[in-house]
Amino acid sequence: MDALASLMTTSRPGAAMAGAAAAADAPPSNLSPASFEAFGEAAAKVLASDFHDYLLRAVASLVPHDLLSMIRYSRIAAPDFFACQGLAPAFVTLYNRELYRYDPYYRYWKEGGRPGVQPMSRVLEPKLRDRYVNAILAEANITDEVSILLQPIGSCCLALFIDRCGGKFSKNEIAGLEAVYPLVAGLQEAHVTSLRSGMWSEDDDLSSTLPSARPMRILDRAGREVFQNRAWQMLKEREGGNLNGALAHLPQSGPGQAIMPDDLILHRAALPAGFGLAPGGWIEMVEPQGRSPRRPDQFAVPEALAAQLTPREIEIVQLILRGYPTSGIADKLGVSRGTIKNHRLRLYEKLDITSEREVFLRCAM
DSSP states (O other): OHHHHHHHHHSOOOOOGGGHHHHHTSOOOSOOHHHHHHHHHHHHTTTSTTHHHHHHHHHHTTSOOSEEEEEEEESSBOOEEEEEESOOHHHHHHHHHTGGGGOHHHHHHHTTOOSEEEEHHHHSOHHHHHHHHHHTGGGGTOOEEEEEEOOOBTTEEEEEEEEESSSOOOHHHHHHHHHHHHHHHHHHHHHHHHHTSSOOOTTOOOGGGTTTTSOEEEEOTTSOEEEEOHHHHHHHHHHHHHHHHHHHHSOSSSOEEEEETTTEEEEEEEOOTTOSSSTTOEEEEEEEBOOOOOOGGGOOOOHHHHTTSOHHHHHHHHHHHTTOOHHHHHHHHTSOHHHHHHHHHHHHHHHTOOSHHHHHHHHHO
16 A cells, blocks of 8 residues: 555646536646545455446546446447446447447547547547537537546457536546556556456456456467356357357467357457466457447438438438538528428427437437
């Protein structure tokens, strides 16, 4: 704990949550007593399977917030919502079904993003921010978010999310989170090291560091298996032929991937040299394939939806998706605002929706 205390007192995190709005614009300072205690609790849980719950609460103690969540991103597979505090289950269901494709952090990680503190303003083009917030995040009443992406294991990265349901995070708050990131990264490294030093058993809960519910095994640098989780064993029992066939398509050494039935993908990625259980080894996982990321300006009218609309209504929906207000649509089509309002009213009644946001959501699904 002395080393932890040293890290805490020399780092310069942002104002604590108790600081309210005025503190949000104050320059970063030392940890408040509440944050110091929260990071101490996280350090005490570094060997535990629920370590990341404590780490998320510790990070969240640095800034005012409304919602907390954790998402595991993969460069290969679809995201995996690991925990959400305050998010409605309906939103999580929508996200897992389709909305993740518009998640700028999903795109960021799949396209080679790196660990660290990433406010939404850095991963989403400014001109797309309002559309993303109004069309997607508004479903969860979120107006701004910051992600703390932890060091990856294989192709997977766990991201801690802090969300606001009103206003934006200030530059000083972001700077405070960046200042404390070395402490966060150090605790994560200690957790990773402790869980990878030969202390696993078949029934271990490996925490959110690795997706224990997904089939996974670890190989040493010579390709010898040193660990497999229960999900891998169950997959072998259920679909041994498919799994063996996919393994046969992987290269004899090095990274690779192979497609399996039911939209699953087997992939192998390198482990770091400091990975205690298999230094410089490999991790193999079976996950659902992730669909390609999309940008908020790539909304399109689905065929099933277009079949319900007249050609004029389709034109109006297309302009709505491009961000045109009612007056802009009227100018574009050479008609009055009243005509567009009437068209929109009939359009909303036909689709059984009440807002422009629902138009975006219907076209995102």
